[in-house]
Amino acid sequence: MRAIRIWFLAALSFGFNFVVMIYLASDRFSNMPSVGDVSLYRNSRYFIAATAKPAEADRSCSKSIIYFGLRQHWFTFCSFPEFAQYKHMIEFPRTVNCPEVNCSVKVDYTQNAADIIGHDIVVFTDVNEWMKPEMWDWLHGNRTEGQIWTMITEESPLYVPGVQPPAKYANNSFDWIDSYMSGADFVHPYGKYEKYCEYNRPPAIDIRQFLIGKTKLISWMGSHCETLQWDRMKFVEAVKQIITVNTYGKCGDQEVPWNNDQIILDTLGKYKFYLSLENSCCNEYLTEKFWRALEMGMVPVVLGAPLEHYRKLAPPNSFIHVDQFNTLAELAVHLITLHSNDERYLEYHKWRNEGKLISYGQEEQYVRPLNNETQCSMLGKLLNTDLKTQRKLDYFGPRWYGSCMKCGEKEWISKFLHAEDHQRSNSDIWA
Ligand SMILES: *[C@@H]1O[C@H](CO)[C@@H](O)[C@H](O)[C@H]1NC(C)=O
Numbered sequence: 030m031r032a033i034r035i036w037f038l039a040a041l042s043f044g045f046n047f048v049v050m051i052y053l054a055s056d057r058f059s060n061m062p063s064v065g066d067v068s069l070y071r072n073s074r075y076f077i078a079a080t081a082k083p084a085e086a087d088r089s090c091s092k093s094i095i096y097f098g099l100r101q102h103w104f105t106f107c108s109f110p111e112f113a114q115y116k117h118m119i120e121f122p123r124t125v126n127c128p129e130v131n132c133s134v135k136v137d138y139t140q141n142a143a144d145i146i147g148h149d150i151v152v153f154t155d156v157n158e159w160m161k162p163e164m165w166d167w168l169h170g171n172r173t174e175g176q177i178w179t180m181i182t183e184e185s186p187l188y189v190p191g192v193q194p195p196a197k198y199a200n201n202s203f204d205w206i207d208s209y210m211s212g213a214d215f216v217h218p219y220g221k222y223e224k225y226c227e228y229n230r231p232p233a234i235d236i237r238q239f240l241i242g243k244t245k246l247i248s249w250m251g252s253h254c255e256t257l258q259w260d261r262m263k264f265v266e267a268v269k270q271i272i273t274v275n276t277y278g279k280c281g282d283q284e285v286p287w288n289n290d291q292i293i294l295d296t297l298g299k300y301k302f303y304l305s306l307e308n309s310c311c312n313e314y315l316t317e318k319f320w321r322a323l324e325m326g327m328v329p330v331v332l333g334a335p336l337e338h339y340r341k342l343a344p345p346n347s348f349i350h351v352d353q354f355n356t357l358a359e360l361a362v363h364l365i366t367l368h369s370n371d372e373r374y375l376e377y378h379k380w381r382n383e384g385k386l387i388s389y390g391q392e393e394q395y396v397r398p399l400n401n402e403t404q405c406s407m408l409g410k411l412l413n414t415d416l417k418t419q420r421k422l423d424y425f426g427p428r429w430y431g432s433c434m435k436c437g438e439k440e441w442i443s444k445f446l447h448a449e450d451h452q453r454s455n456s457d458i459w460a
């Protein structure tokens with residue numbers, strides 16, 4: 030069973046590199062190590078909660094959603110005995126009641142383009158390496174007038190080649206996107222910082238606790254070694270030339286017994302800093318590599334989204350961005366200075382008394398594309414959409430793909446970007 034699960038998770042390549050590494054080893058997502066306040070995060074401009082209490086559905090408003098694909102992960106995931114609570118998500122067809130809009134939605138799935146005929150919404154998710162160019166012709170050929178196409182992904186645009194339409198369909202495929210970015214139709218970031226108001230401010234914690242046991246400088250953990258846009262390993266090696274970086278996981282020097290959450294927390298918790306290096310440098314793409322490092326009590330040293338995006342989305346003064354330094358040596362000197370000066374290091378933990386982190390549980394995040402809430406959100410938006418004025422957008426154009434141009438403004442950082450003609454040693458984008 031475990032062997033199968035490891036195979037599955039290796040193949041899964043869901044992009045939650047850091048989480049998958051932890052999960053690889055842990056028997057349940059729910060035992061993830063965590064420090065601080067972590068609660069289920071739900072945020073969508075069109076968030077409509079689904080409840081177990083069925084409301085009387087108004088038949089005339091009822092709509093239908095069909096998932097196209099679901100090819101690679103879900104059926105395997107939901108059939109693991111330890112995820113029995115998600116098994117209903119792969120039962121098709123089903124009808125979901127959405128009391129908030131007094132309506133219901135019929136949900137089905139298919140891997141055959143001809144089946145999309147007549148459905149109100151087609152959802153593309155979990156199709157990454159399965160879609161073939163000719164499928165786009167079939168899908169467009171079978172598309173019903175006024176049919177909404179939605180793409181759901183938590184990945185950066187670089188890691189979802191399967192849902193990128195061929196050029197001739199770039200501007201007439203997707204109506205909506207459900208993504209981490211704030212401009213999406215359904216917004217689901219990996220995490221969020223919420224400042225306390227005076228009425229909900231809990232008693233202050235002693236942030237000196239974030240010094241306890243933190244004797245070491247910096248660590249990194251990685252399971253996907255060959256990143257598409259930039260050379261993450263080369264960066265880690267360059268940092269190692271100047272300061273000691275302890276590396277863990279498949280791409281690191283040391284394995285950690287992944288089935289013991291406490292050991293993971295004990296291992297990484299000894300470090301003041303953690304290298305939160307995203308697989309893609311795209312606007313607003315702050316993933317679990319960042320949020321979980323904060324949750325685990327470390328100060329993330331980040332390379333990924335632009336500095337101003339971290340300033341906008343992350344807790345104030347909670348991170349160190351590589352682009353804040355003119356050279357790598359300057360960054361290293363800064364880390365060493367903080368390492369030997371408790372008061373200055375603690376400046377990076379002060380936010381913990383000003384607000385809290387909100388993030389999804391790993392399982393919830395994984396099954397989100399299939400849950401009632403997602404389906405009811407889509408229904409709610411559809412009921413409020415005038416199909417005559419609904420515009421299709423080129424989501425892989427400037428607004429999304431185009432936001433993944435560079436990993437920093439500083440000259441020295443650009444040398445870690447792959448050249449246009451870079452040849453990968455492995456054809457699997459998740460290698
Ligand atoms: C999802 O919807 C179904 C059908 O309306 C309902 O039976 C189930 O309890 C709902 N699940 C949740 C978590 O709300």
Ligand SMILES: *[C@@H]1O[C@H](CO)[C@@H](O)[C@H](O)[C@H]1NC(C)=O
Pocket residue numbers: 128129130131
């Ligand atoms: C749903 O229907 C109930 C009963 O007919 C009504 O009280 C309620 O206002 C309706 N809610 C919405 C969101 O339309």
Ligand SMILES: *[C@@H]1O[C@H](CO)[C@@H](O)[C@H](O)[C@H]1NC(C)=O
Pocket residue numbers: 141142143144166167168169170171
């Ligand atoms: C509809 O989809 C099927 C594949 O399922 C394809 O063979 C057929 O050509 C498509 N129809 C049109 C009009 O493109």
Ligand SMILES: *[C@@H]1O[C@H](CO)[C@@H](O)[C@H](O)[C@H]1NC(C)=O
Pocket residue numbers: 196197199200423426
């Ligand atoms: C898609 O739309 C954008 C902006 O309107 C335009 O620049 C681009 O040329 C269009 N692409 C295609 C393939 O029509």
